Amino acid sequence: MTETFAPVTRFAVPGRIEVSNRAAAEWQTATLTEVRRETPHASTFRFAVPAWQGHLPGQHLMLRLTAEDGYTAQRHYSIASPPEDSGHIELTLDHVEGGEVSGWFHKVARAGDAVEVRGPLSGFFAWPGDRPALLIGAGSGVVPLMSMVRHHRARGLSVPLRLLVSARSPDELIYARELGAETTRVFTRSAPQGVPVGRMAAAHVAPLLAAPPEGGWEAYVCGSNAFAEHASRLLVEAGQPVDRIRIERFG
């Protein structure tokens, strides 16, 4: 006799996003075409990936570097570019002190270099542009959220979208020039004159949840684990349902 399993609980698997398993299983060559500095510690790396099958904003990929003796290092990186940028992907990497992979990117990589990628991966954190989206990120956690913002703009979507970003200071804010009226900025160490300095707090989140769009927000939280814990708790305290909070933790 076969029983079908039905979970007892509230945390729903979205199920609405298809992930191509074949694409996720195959390594492809990505050729670096451009490096753009974003902040003193982060740069964007643009790649040509001609056979890239596309992705949904919010997805990540696996990247692999190979040394001459066959040693490999692989890491996950969120995709910063929107799906509209077809045949290309952009990643934005923080320079982690002593980091094996981010260190190579920041110190060695130049246009023309080839690396390997597989993906896109994980449909869970993806946003197809269908529901109102409340995006909360800190540091490089803004990367997958920027793909969503760019997608929203490229498509001229009218579905509500708001972005809350936290950075140490204005010059550490990734994509600063691109952020617009949809964005609330929070600075934890230093801020422009007249702007308060401090952690993201209930006061930043509450107004957005006090006036949610029809059908409510789908919330996406991304950053370090400490930030993800803090921000997701603020959301729950402000009344956001737990089953409509998606979290991507960079470790």
Next chain:
Amino acid sequence: MNVTRGFTGRPRVLDTGLPPGQYDAGDDWPVLSAEVTPELSPADWTFRVDGLVDQPRTWDWDEAHALPASAYEGDIHCVTSWSKFGVRFAGVSLDAFLNVVRPHGSATHAVAYSHTGYTTNLPLADLTGGRAWIAWEYDGKPLPAEHGGPARLLVPHLYFWKSAKWVAGLTLLDHDEPGFWEQNGYHARGNPWEEQRYSGD
């Protein structure tokens, strides 16, 4: 082989005990869950085993702690590429729970689920024979909530997404049924030594 220009990587130590594609996270224990960490107290925690068994049963915290204690000391491996050596967990072997419910001969797989609704599938053979635990202590202290406390499943020979945090139960089945990450493109079994990361590996 696609050598990356100018990439040498860290100095290599031969036979490190690391599965292919993994690195040693040292003292770090990254947290990788897609959910809000639940506030679940031991008093609210329960663990159920049902499906293809003679005697479905639910244990509460004290009942589970009355089963014979069993510890794991060894390594753990996360699909995101980090491994952690020589970690110590304490709890109860899953065999102790299964002995009570008596699985049917037709049971081949299980779905583990958490108090939050997270699911992951496992062949039953990966859960028996002293290879899986319900763990509530890490390094001699209560398991922290962000790592699955008060209690999580522990299946250290598979990638760690199989070790469901905040575990609430197991349903035994006569077929394989993909769980949360498996429906999102991850491998059905997840053996780190064979690098079974994504579906198709």
